[in-house]
Amino acid sequence: MAGDSPLQGRWEYRSFVEAWCHGAGSPDIVCDRPLFDRFGWLELLHRFCFSDRNADIVRVAESDAQAWLFLTETGARRRSALANWYSFAFRPVFDNASDPAIKARLLAAMTHSVAKRVAHIDLYPITEDDGTLALMMTALHDSGWSAVSRQMGINHFLDLNGRDFDAYWATRPGPLRTLVQRKGRGAPFDFTIYHDVTDSLWADYLTVYGKSWKPSEPHFPFLRALAQQQADAGTLRLGFARMDGVPVAAQLWTVQNNVALIHKLAHDIAYDAQSPGTLLSHHMFRAAIEEDLVMQIDYGTGNNRYKMDWMEAQRPLYRIDAYNLHFPVAWLPALRARISSLVAGRLTR
Structure with a gap:
């Protein structure tokens, strides 16, 4: 660890077996964590849907707080969210980190760690109403990435109230x-x-x-x-x-x-x-x-018209593209993404 970092450790894993051995695989199938944040869900998704890609799992800790970011390797210097059409949401996973300041430090440390070896990250589906979009964009920006977000989908849900x-x-x-x-x-x-x-x-x-x-x-x-x-x-x-x-x-x-x-x-x-x-x-x-x-029913991703008959609310789903300008291979894609966001009026940092 760098001497000026408050974090006690950073770890990177290339398989779920490695991550399991270091504490990610605690029995969480019945815990309070949402399904799409659980190790069991993510491990199944990787094993059956992304078996042709290496996992890239980043973990950081500060005292008893820790955070995980589950990615897949989609190129020599490119990573994507470990998510697909089965995933209603993708977000960093936190344990014992309810304090927003601690979350921000943990996530900034993870994105900084990934920046040492990756030129482009794409993350989808990212939600906004739970703070994930702002948290991710801030962490990426603070750790030196050029990041843009754009809406790419809709999630329909029902609150019974x-x-x-x-x-x-x-x-x-x-x-x-x-x-x-x-x-x-x-x-x-x-x-x-x-x-x-x-x-x-x-x-x-x-x-x-x-x-x-x-x-x-x-x-x-x-x-x-x-x-x-x-x-x-x-x-x-x-x-x-x-x-x-x-x-x-x-x-x-x-x-x-x-x-x-x-x-x-x-x-x-x-x-x-x-x-x-x-x-x-x-x-x-x-x-x-x-x-x-x-208390809530979630119809997942997709803007199918029939869902509107059953649901009463919707939230946008965003894709984040982050470019690491320390790598020349990221310069042109980053420029194109930024211009596209400016033209569309959706530039975020």
């Missing part, structure tokens, strides 16, 4: 409520929500997905491993709509800390006229609100 399901449902758009009432007459489907996952249930999920409108899914093994991980923790909610025993719609949710996350949904397009996906959503929302007593 103490409402029960009936009160929530009464505020939904009329066409949606009418559709559910009309298509639900006669109980055409059987609905079941499982808290575990078996080979048989997963085969049903794959059957529904294969008959849906969805594009080919490249990472079913990741989703299967995630479902098992969450089932073991008691947080899985795997929902099905069946007609005469045949699965025609499926949804993969998780519920923890009074928040429900909607990860994946699909339905058999042969049953479009009967709206099994919409009716299953109605059943899943009711169960999450009445049985799991969630």
Whole structure:
């Protein structure tokens, strides 16, 4: 450590096994940390979705406070967030660091450490309302990076604010409520929500997905491993709509800390006229609100119009591109990014 640094240590790891051996892998599947900040989630994501990339994990500590930044190597001097379309958010992970000043020091130390060997970092999806965007931009700026941010996505979510399901449902758009009432007459489907996952249930999920409108899914093994991980923790909610025993719609949710996350949904397009996906959503929302007593439901990334019928709020998702001007290879991309931000009126530091 440099003599003028208040930090006690900086560590860098190229695999999750290394990081696990140094304390990142403490059993956190049932802790209060949000899913996308957990070592278990990040390790699964790297193992199944980024196995062709080296992990680049940075850890710093000050007294009993520590911070982690989980990146992947996307080039000789380029790093990206360990995140993809399954990730609702990406942020540095802090332990015992509630003080904003400590967070700022830890994060500045991490970005300074990465600057010794990296010319370009890109991070997405970054949220603003929890302070992550400002924290990241300040740390990058203070450690010498040229950083710009731009909005690239939307996250739709619902805050219940103490409402029960009936009160929530009464505020939904009329066409949606009418559709559910009309298509639900006669109980055409059987609905079941499982808290575990078996080979048989997963085969049903794959059957529904294969008959849906969805594009080919490249990472079913990741989703299967995630479902098992969450089932073991008691947080899985795997929902099905069946007609005469045949699965025609499926949804993969998780519920923890009074928040429900909607990860994946699909339905058999042969049953479009009967709206099994919409009716299953109605059943899943009711169960999450009445049985799991969630306070928030998060529909993840993507600005799909159907999400607006169920959600009431949205937050922008940002991408940060940071360039290290100590490396000549970063000069031209940094200039282009800055000009683009100026033209768009979105320059941030």
